[in-house]
Amino acid sequence: MLEINGLVKHYGDFTLNCTMKVEPGRITGLVGENGAGKSTTFKAVLGLITYDAGDVTLLGKAPSELTEEEKQKIGVTLAESGFSGYLKVKDVVPVLAALYPAFDREKFLGLCRKFGIPMDKYIREFSTGMKAKLKVLAAVTHRAEFLLMDEPTTGLDVMAREGILDLFREYMEEDENRSILISSHISSDLEGLCDDIYMIHNGEIVFHEETDVLLNEYGLIKADEEQYRNLDKEYILRVRRESFGYSCLTDQKQYYLENYPDVVVEKGSLDEVITMIIGGEKL
Amino acid sequence: MKGMLIKDFRILKYQGKTLFLMLLVVAVLMNLITDVGPTFIVGYVTIIFSLFTVSTVSYDEFDNCYLFLMTLPVTREKYVKEKYLFALLSIVFAWCAGIVLGLILMIVQPSGEADAADWFGTCLGYIFTAWIFVSVMLPLRLKFDSEKARYANLIMIAAVAIAAFLISNAIEYVPAKIVEPGKEWFSGLGAAGILGLFAGVTALEVVISYLCSRHIMAKKEF
Structure with missing residues (x-):
């Protein structure tokens, strides 16, 4: 699904140096403190920034070469970015339907009701938790093959976090070839969800292990x-x-x-x- | 691209509605209070509204949502195409509204302006002017953040004004045997010819602007 080999990106004093892999059928976690390089990794993987060295292969291609059809197979949430605050959820629905041919409108609306997301309110007036939930719901309702979730549970209370993590589990159960790359600084979220976990510190991957091994051995x-x-x-x-x-x-x-x-x-x-x-x- | 167009039209619905209604009200008031005619009103509504179409880039930037937009199934090239298409369509809409308002005012005040073809031709000129405005502003807005883009716009306007001043002065020093045939050719074009020339210049400007914007977006880091 995703392979990052020797990715290097310099930002002033900060250098990201990352090698990691997400296999089909697996949930891979990326954990690290704020500023460790998680979001920079996501940006590089999604082709939002250029990088100084290394290779990134997403769905078999370099991120900058992905076509619209290939991007339809990806669901993304980013830590500090989402839909325009000047829209309402009822406006987001036709936008998603036009962007993703496989968008499941009924499922999206049902999940919005379940998670208490109002249809007729400007997104800029949403709480941090509501914005986080909306981003995840938009990502999991168009039958994506791969989810890239950067801090999807930030700002959510315990119950809402569990609800979102359950959504990821259901998403994986629907198709065994799907994958998720998820970053978080809430360790318990990753422990209970991921098959393997990478740890990033000061831009370097300092640790990688299977979650079962980590917890048992x-x-x-x-x-x-x-x-x-x-x-x-x-x-x-x-x-x-x-x-x-x-x-x-x-x-x-x-x-x-x-x-x-x-x-x-x-x-x-x-x-x-x-x-x-x-x-x-x-x- | 359809998804991005829907997004921009929805934002226009919420954010542009008030501006649009204000423009119409101010236009009517100007017509009643001052001596400006329906032609000016068409130009006023079209050109001022064209500025709003560029500001949709600011709405994309709000709360860092640019980043997220670029992860959606829209290529950078399609994003630029959509911005131009949206701007061109919105300007046509504002222009049509301006024409309707102008026609109403002409009916209410029949003493107004004369020849219908002349009036329509002049009004058509305003739509080209608005497109030229957008063509200059869109690449600047995509390149710079809103604050820097404002300064860049001012510098651009100043540069155009200085260039126009210099050319108009420099023309005195150009030998008459070059200037006179030029003047004759220009006056020989007639109203329709001049309008056609204006349309051609606008089209060229839009194409150059689009190519610049595409290049800017291709190089943009988020």
């Missing part, structure tokens, strides 16, 4: 000075000094659970992995 070891001295460091990915001793990130949780029964080994979570990958030291 990664762990956080909490050791005092002595326990740390005796610890086998072979499977330690990152270490961080703590008040009680050391926190160590491992991708072999079971090994430490079995061989060091006195050491606390906590189950891995995306938040902990992010904290350790960014804040910890390599041995």
